[in-house]
Amino acid sequence: MNTDILIVGCGVAGLYCALNFPENRNILIVTKNIARKSDSYLAQGGICVLRDEADYNAFFEDTMKAGHYENNPESVDIMIRSSQGVIEDMVSFGVRFEKNGEAFNYTKEGAHSAPRILFHEDETGKEITSHLLEAAKSRKNITLIENFTMVDLICDENECRGIIGHDEDGNYKAITANYTVLATGGIGGLFEHSTNYRHLTGDALALAIKYNVKIKHMDYIQIHPTTLYTKKDGREFLISESVRGEGAILLNSKGERFTDELKPRDVVSKAIFAQMEREGTEHVWLSLVPIPEEEIKSHFPNIYQHCLDEGYDVTKEPIPVVPSQHYFMGGIDVNGFSKTSMDRLYAVGETACNGVHGRNRLASNSLLESLVFAKRASSDINLNYNSLKDNTLPEVKPEKYENYREEYKELILSSIEKEKQSHE
Numbered sequence: 001m002n003t004d005i006l007i008v009g010c011g012v013a014g015l016y017c018a019l020n021f022p023e024n025r026n027i028l029i030v031t032k033n034i035a036r037k038s039d040s041y042l043a044q045g046g047i048c049v050l051r052d053e054a055d056y057n058a059f060f061e062d063t064m065k066a067g068h069y070e071n072n073p074e075s076v077d078i079m080i081r082s083s084q085g086v087i088e089d090m091v092s093f094g095v096r097f098e099k100n101g102e103a104f105n106y107t108k109e110g111a112h113s114a115p116r117i118l119f120h121e122d123e124t125g126k127e128i129t130s131h132l133l134e135a136a137k138s139r140k141n142i143t144l145i146e147n148f149t150m151v152d153l154i155c156d157e158n159e160c161r162g163i164i165g166h167d168e169d170g171n172y173k174a175i176t177a178n179y180t181v182l183a184t185g186g187i188g189g190l191f192e193h194s195t196n197y198r199h200l201t202g203d204a205l206a207l208a209i210k211y212n213v214k215i216k217h218m219d220y221i222q223i224h225p226t227t228l229y230t231k232k233d234g235r236e237f238l239i240s241e242s243v244r245g246e247g248a249i250l251l252n253s254k255g256e257r258f259t260d261e262l263k264p265r266d267v268v269s270k271a272i273f274a275q276m277e278r279e280g281t282e283h284v285w286l287s288l289v290p291i292p293e294e295e296i297k298s299h300f301p302n303i304y305q306h307c308l309d310e311g312y313d314v315t316k317e318p319i320p321v322v323p324s325q326h327y328f329m330g331g332i333d334v335n336g337f338s339k340t341s342m343d344r345l346y347a348v349g350e351t352a353c354n355g356v357h358g359r360n361r362l363a364s365n366s367l368l369e370s371l372v373f374a375k376r377a378s379s380d381i382n383l384n385y386n387s388l389k390d391n392t393l394p395e396v397k398p399e400k401y402e403n404y405r406e407e408y409k410e411l412i413l414s415s416i417e418k419e420k421q422s423h424e
């Protein structure tokens, strides 16, 4: 099989990248699971936007401060300046953000000094991603293959010529492409407790390490302070930061507050871990009771229902919460147009690191960052477009990949460990 542009992953980054190519380019998107199973569908809180010029400096400063000033200021500027255009695009795809009459209704989350987050109930990610998916499916030039897992890159020295992968029955296939875009999301599947889908195991990162494509900030891993505490297996259920933005408070086992709930995520997580250690408990409590009942039911219907299903009525009682792995700030090192250090290879979304988030991501910046830099990848590819000199399909040897899951996990975890040690 060969194609003009191959995109690996169909979260917001992969889909929006595909939709920004002209219709005379053949785009093939492959995804490891069914299309709906991406973290993009899970985003609850919302998506940041520059409300008006008066908020530019505060938005910039909040992003930098949350990132401990290790962010790339140019990337932050690009993200903020491009935000209004991206939101206009989303609306043109049919995405519905909450409004007060004709005007957008903005919410606030931890570490934001002003309300600048657009949302759709507590399912903003689903609202955005489902519309992008629908649009991609309606384009004749875009083909989507589900349940196809990339396991290798096809490389000739420092040039990427496509990928090798397998379907759900274990049939291996090579796909060549003039340009390959990696949009494989985060690494939560490598951790015991994570809010991410279990199949998101950072496969693109493992391949970057294997082929010496530059990577960055491997140990910048965000822990979300508030996921619902449970003894059940599987993905942890997130209790969005915006509940704290709207007034929810954290309590210890005596029902006392012990921290400022609106500090950045890493600071709040640290305070919770310290509290758990002091009390010898496995969780702390989060009370949504200060939020008016109608506000809980209209703004957070999904959280309300999920907690009810788990036996907690959040309008009346606190819920047990614990921090979990949530987001990866590091990734494949890319420039301002999402280009990696390998020719014809791009990386977008959570799998890439353009430096927007620094050491710690500001809430609701990742959908925006994924969209902005996915669009920039397509424009760069379009601008420089030329065909591979040789797109011969290589011979695929499935026996090479017998233990790839364990090998790739080990590659990533040891790279994280190495980077951690270099900071000690």
Ligand SMILES: Cc1cc2nc3c(=O)[nH]c(=O)nc-3n(C[C@H](O)[C@H](O)[C@H](O)COP(=O)(O)OP(=O)(O)OC[C@H]3O[C@@H](n4cnc5c(N)ncnc54)[C@H](O)[C@@H]3O)c2cc1C
Pocket: 008, 009, 010, 011, 012, 013, 014, 030, 031, 032, 033, 035, 037, 038, 039, 040, 041, 042, 043, 044, 045, 046, 047, 048, 124, 125, 148, 149, 150, 151, 183, 184, 185, 186, 195, 196, 197, 199, 200, 201, 202, 203, 204, 238, 326, 327, 348, 349, 350, 351, 363, 364, 365, 366, 367, 368, 370
């Ligand atoms: C519970 C939760 C709540 C969140 N809330 C917010 C929020 O309110 N606001 C915000 O801005 N951000 C939020 N985030 C973060 C945000 O959702 C993600 O960072 C963003 O959606 C990442 O998009 P993506 O396209 O890079 O990856 P994803 O949406 O995760 O998509 C990755 C894709 O890659 C595919 N894939 C992976 N490996 C392979 C492989 N080997 N071969 C083929 N395909 C592969 C997957 O199947 C999937 O299609 C939240 C995240 C979670 C988990």
